[in-house]
Amino acid sequence: MEEPVGSGSEAQKVETARWLSAARWLTSVPIVAGRSLVGRVALFFAGAYLFLWVPDIDLVLIGLLHHRSIITHSILPGLLLLFFGRKLGAAPVSGALIGTSVHLSADLLSPMVGYAQIWLPAPYNSALGDLSYLWLAGNAVIGFGLASLITRSAFGHKISLPLILVVSASTGLVYGVVNEEAVSAVLITWLILLMSLFPEANLRGRLSRAVSSPATHASSRDATVDKSTEAD
Numbered sequence: 766m767e768e769p770v771g772s773g774s775e776a777q778k779v780e781t782a783r784w785l786s787a788a789r790w791l792t793s794v795p796i797v798a799g800r801s802l803v804g805r806v807a808l809f810f811a812g813a814y815l816f817l818w819v820p821d822i823d824l825v826l827i828g829l830l831h832h833r834s835i836i837t838h839s840i841l842p843g844l845l846l847l848f849f850g851r852k853l854g855a856a857p858v859s860g861a862l863i864g865t866s867v868h869l870s871a872d873l874l875s876p877m878v879g880y881a882q883i884w885l886p887a888p889y890n891s892a893l894g895d896l897s898y899l900w901l902a903g904n905a906v907i908g909f910g911l912a913s914l915i916t917r918s919a920f921g922h923k924i925s926l927p928l929i930l931v932v933s934a935s936t937g938l939v940y941g942v943v944n945e946e947a948v949s950a951v952l953i954t955w956l957i958l959l960m961s962l963f964p965e966a967n968l969r970g971r972l973s974r975a976v977s978s979p980a981t982h983a984s985s986r987d988a989t990v991d992k993s994t995e996a997d
């Protein structure tokens with residue numbers, strides 16, 4: 766689908782440009798001018814600590830959704846904030862994605878039976894079984910990765926990584942100890958965070974190369990697209 770056979774590199778360039786512009790739109794959430802650094806940090810923490818609990822709002826909507834609903838146990842609520850709360854700026858959006866990812870990571874520890882599985886909504890009302898692990902881990906890795914990219918919009922490159930690590934590690938610690946009462950829940954959130962940083966660095970490298978030299982990048986895309994050329 767991405768590589769129509771025989772239609773040459775033009776179609777690939779168009780496809781790449783489209784993909785990159787979508788990725789840039791997703792990750793270039795405005796800082797929101799006029800807000801102080803302290804204000805942005807406060808919103809970053811608030812978003813993270815609030816969204817720690819958002820996936821379990823399916824318990825409130827139990828008439829509509831099964832517990833561990835595929836809708837709330839995903840990055841969808843965070844993405845909704847990204848689309849509809851864009852005016853709030855990058856800080857609360859990236860915080861929200863981190864909080865969600867911590868929750869989903871900790872949920873990975875449950876044996877996937879009964880209510881611990883991920884459930885499709887009505888009219889399907891069926892569970893994903895062992896695929897629940899893949900769903901939770903995939904959403905958590907993407908959530909952390911997207912949050913890391915967006916955090917750079919809010920805070921710039923220098924302090925983003927320390928902020929991501931502090932907020933992720935502290936929400937992981939609080940959620941694991943308070944809600945899950947398990948050290949393993951803390952450790953798995955940190956592990957999933959680390960797993961997200963490598964693909965995030967790779968995507969960030971591609972985005973910055975595309976911004977700095979779109980023409981050069983497009984022509985050398987085939988040589989670079991499958992390689993991890995960015996290490997940090």
Ligand SMILES: [Zn+2]
Nearest residue numbers: 820821833872
């Ligand atoms: Zn949950």
